[in-house]
Amino acid sequence: MKIKFRALQSWFAEQGFVDVAVMPAETELPNQAEFREWLREGRHGPLDYMENDIAGRLDITKQYPGARSVAIGVFNYFPGHHDAYRDDLKTPTQACAKVSRYAWGKDYHSVLRKKLEKIRKKILREAESPGENDGVSNGGWVSSFSDAQWVFERAWAQASGMGFIGKSSMFIHRNYGTWTFLAGLVTNIELESSFFEPMTDFCGSCTACIDACPTQAIVAPFQVDAGRCISTWTVEKPLEHEGDALVKGKGWAHGCDVCQEVCPWNRFEQKSLEKRFTDAPSIAYLSPFELGDMKGIADGDKRTKDERAWMQGRPLKRPGRDGVRRNIERAKAKTS
Numbered sequence: 430m431k432i433k434f435r436a437l438q439s440w441f442a443e444q445g446f447v448d449v450a451v452m453p454a455e456t457e458l459p460n461q462a463e464f465r466e467w468l469r470e471g472r473h474g475p476l477d478y479m480e481n482d483i484a485g486r487l488d489i490t491k492q493y494p495g496a497r498s499v500a501i502g503v504f505n506y507f508p509g510h511h512d513a514y515r516d517d518l519k520t521p522t523q524a525c526a527k528v529s530r531y532a533w534g535k536d537y538h539s540v541l542r543k544k545l546e547k548i549r550k551k552i553l554r555e556a557e558s559p560g561e562n563d564g565v566s567n568g569g570w571v572s573s574f575s576d577a578q579w580v581f582e583r584a585w586a587q588a589s590g591m592g593f594i595g596k597s598s599m600f601i602h603r604n605y606g607t608w609t610f611l612a613g614l615v616t617n618i619e620l621e622s623s624f625f626e627p628m629t630d631f632c633g634s635c636t637a638c639i640d641a642c643p644t645q646a647i648v649a650p651f652q653v654d655a656g657r658c659i660s661t662w663t664v665e666k667p668l669e670h671e672g673d674a675l676v677k678g679k680g681w682a683h684g685c686d687v688c689q690e691v692c693p694w695n696r697f698e699q700k701s702l703e704k705r706f707t708d709a710p711s712i713a714y715l716s717p718f719e720l721g722d723m724k725g726i727a728d729g730d731k732r733t734k735d736e737r738a739w740m741q742g743r744p745l746k747r748p749g750r751d752g753v754r755r756n757i758e759r760a761k762a763k764t765s
């Protein structure tokens with residue numbers, strides 16, 4: 430017997446996911462040719478890892494031999510808007526740069542991993558209950574992913590019909606808009622599939638994200654050039670000079686939300702119920718002052734205890750103290 434979709438749905442809901450879909454692992458993913466073309470044209474910019482194991486990313490059964498089902502969950506992280514917070518800090522002396530909303534709270538990789546681990550255990554327990562499985566649970570395995578380089582996550586979400594891919598290349602959930610993380614499970618245990626039928630895009634004639642992108646990174650509908658995206662140069666490669674001209678004066682200290690801020694589908698945005706993503710709005714803006722004196726971080730290379738404590742478990746840890754400082758400087762730099 431397969432594990433019922435309804436059971437899965439309730440386990441994902443218990444963990445705070447706003448939606449989930451289940452599909453056979455051999456589902457043919459959309460946009461494979463477009464992905465290959467994206468790479469061929471060098472749209473991955475400095476993200477060399479995107480060239481790794483392309484066949485495995487496009488066919489999850491190559492990555493996970495024996496895989497039968499994939500569950501893809503949608504997690505709403507929307508914490509609110511920048512202007513709602515820290516008006517007190519918007520003064521010339523403490524000129525602040527913005528932090529992308531996904532990074533206001535705790536690192537979603539670890540938060541979601543813990544949630545998926547609970548669901549993983551439930552699946553294994555259910556599969557092992559006598560008389561309630563199809564016999565694959567001997568040696569049954571369940572593996573989780575979230576922002577995994579080896580899974581084509583947005584394509585899975587698109588295939589599921591829970592929403593569609595917008596011209597910004599963001600997955601847009603029909604009830605929650607773009608402010609979502611994707612995360613899921615792949616398993617050799619058979620899970621009942623949800624009804625799924627890919628949605629075509631509902632952007633219509635809108636081009637708001639393309640027009641508003643501060644670096645013209647959305648080079649064509651559905652195509653983001655990672656080498657032009659502020660997110661690449663502030664999160665992944667903050668210490669490299671290549672991105673200086675692009676991020677200079679754009680006001681973003683970490684990531685960028687412009688293509689989401691302008692998206693009309695976000696009129697459906699709803700504040701996340703996950704406190705770990707919403708309870709630290711003070712991080713919405715950063716200033717050199719904040720990174721320095723206030724947090725007790727000394728100049729130079731010596732990493733202090735306070736700094737480690739402050740960044741611990743947050744996305745800001747990725748660029749690190751030096752990266753964040755550099756990002757703030759560049760974000761606030763004059764462009765001419």
Ligand code: B12
Nearest residue numbers: 460463576577582583584600610611651653658660684685
């Ligand atoms: C590499 C990467 C980046 C790179 C490149 C982004 C990009 N657009 O490719 C950089 C560093 C720039 C980046 C930035 C961001 N990222 Co990122 N990133 C990834 C990662 C690891 C891989 C993405 C990938 O495969 N890109 C290659 C392109 C070709 O694939 P794709 O982006 O999935 O593209 C879809 C469309 O382009 C479409 N497509 C292509 N051509 C055509 C043509 C037509 C006609 C159609 C309909 C569709 C279509 O096909 C794909 C899906 O089917 C994923 C995690 C994962 N494992 O998937 C997270 C992921 C995409 N990122 C995520 C987030 C949150 C962000 C940021 C919002 C962070 C921020 N605030 O700064 C920005 C958004 C920038 C943007 N507009 O995309 C989320 C997106 C969630 C969502 N709701 O969509 C993901 C899924 C991580 C997660 N697990 O939650 N990211």
Ligand code: SF4
Nearest residue numbers: 642658659685687688
């Ligand atoms: S995140 Fe910012 S820089 Fe990147 S595509 Fe969206 S608007 Fe452009």
Ligand code: SF4
Nearest residue numbers: 595596632635638692
């Ligand atoms: S801003 Fe407009 S074009 Fe861009 S993803 Fe949203 S609806 Fe589509």
